[in-house]
Amino acid sequence: MDTREAAWPELPLEAWRDSQATLHRYTQILGKVKLALTPPQNHWWNVTFRVMARGLTTGLIPYGSGGFEVDFDFVGHELLFRTSGGETRVLALESRPVAEFYRDVMATLRSLGVEVRIWDVPVEIPDDTTRFSEDRHHATYQPEYVQRWFQALLQSALVLEEFRTRFTGKCSPVHFFWGGFDLAVTRFSGRLAPERPGADIITRESYCEEVCSAGFWPGTPETKGAAFYSYAAPEPEGYSTASVRPAAARYDQGGFNEYLLTYDDVRRAGNPRALLLDFFQSTYDACADLGGWDRARLERPLYLPEHPHEGRAPEASATLPEQPSP
Numbered sequence: 001m002d003t004r005e006a007a008w009p010e011l012p013l014e015a016w017r018d019s020q021a022t023l024h025r026y027t028q029i030l031g032k033v034k035l036a037l038t039p040p041q042n043h044w045w046n047v048t049f050r051v052m053a054r055g056l057t058t059g060l061i062p063y064g065s066g067g068f069e070v071d072f073d074f075v076g077h078e079l080l081f082r083t084s085g086g087e088t089r090v091l092a093l094e095s096r097p098v099a100e101f102y103r104d105v106m107a108t109l110r111s112l113g114v115e116v117r118i119w120d121v122p123v124e125i126p127d128d129t130t131r132f133s134e135d136r137h138h139a140t141y142q143p144e145y146v147q148r149w150f151q152a153l154l155q156s157a158l159v160l161e162e163f164r165t166r167f168t169g170k171c172s173p174v175h176f177f178w179g180g181f182d183l184a185v186t187r188f189s190g191r192l193a194p195e196r197p198g199a200d201i202i203t204r205e206s207y208c209e210e211v212c213s214a215g216f217w218p219g220t221p222e223t224k225g226a227a228f229y230s231y232a233a234p235e236p237e238g239y240s241t242a243s244v245r246p247a248a249a250r251y252d253q254g255g256f257n258e259y260l261l262t263y264d265d266v267r268r269a270g271n272p273r274a275l276l277l278d279f280f281q282s283t284y285d286a287c288a289d290l291g292g293w294d295r296a297r298l299e300r301p302l303y304l305p306e307h308p309h310e311g312r313a314p315e316a317s318a319t320l321p322e323q324p325s326p
Helices: 003-007 013-037 042-047 098-111 143-164 201-206 263-267 272-290
Strands: 050-052 055-057 061-063 066-073 078-083 088-092 175-177 182-192 209-220 225-233 250-252 258-262
Touching: 003 143, 013 042, 013 061, 013 066, 013 098, 013 143, 013 209, 042 201, 050 143, 050 175, 078 098, 088 098, 143 182, 143 209, 143 225, 143 272, 209 272, 225 263, 225 272, 258 263, 258 272, 263 272
Parallel strands: none
Antiparallel strands: 050 055, 055 066, 061 066, 066 078, 078 088, 175 182, 182 209, 209 225, 225 258, 250 258
């Protein structure tokens, strides 16, 4: 396997669908622990995970006079618990029912002195809301495919981090939402968005301002597996028919209402990183131009295109200016 294939491995959805469903619930259990114990932040940023070199981390969760963190290590296939007091616990990530994983996670937290209760029902998985404590039918963990997915997630995070540097306005971190099991970064225009009639508390807070969001998720059979996405909320007139790149990108009007680019189209490209950056940039250009964003204020001059929809990523060989000595 050459370097590019190792960095962007095949990830057929059907081959690891059962593992993905199980892992999705594993992450929700820890995500709900973080939700229960962290002070709220705007747009629910307090509940998300961050990508690290070997997996995902909850980051610091406050508790008592200190705190703890939990890491999903998808290279060593372990769940690592660490406290500010120096204690460590390790659980294996392996094939076993969600109910057993839930039981052991909560027992491990209690052994560390952490008492927490969560609502043990999956969210954003409408086809099966079996309680974690009762779920014995999701019990698959294939290390090979989990590691492939993580490699794709890692590459996506690296590209999104670079894309994020082009924007100086309000912008989210590049973070993992365990509800939808997707990685995302969101840019804000700086203007309030119209209220959404009937929106629940999560949606109302998430979209209280105008946004353009981009990310990566494992996908569904309808998306032909893993895909990159980009959407505007609220969507400006003409956005769905804008000229975006690459040619393989398409606007899905069948329910997603966002631009999609399949993971396979990216991984097969001669330069996956450049192709993906172009997708994120061109879809953002369409959102910002059609939505009347103040681009001169919100973006670094290096990335402002001379003409709408013609922004280009810098060459990979570009060097940063020399930094002054400390």
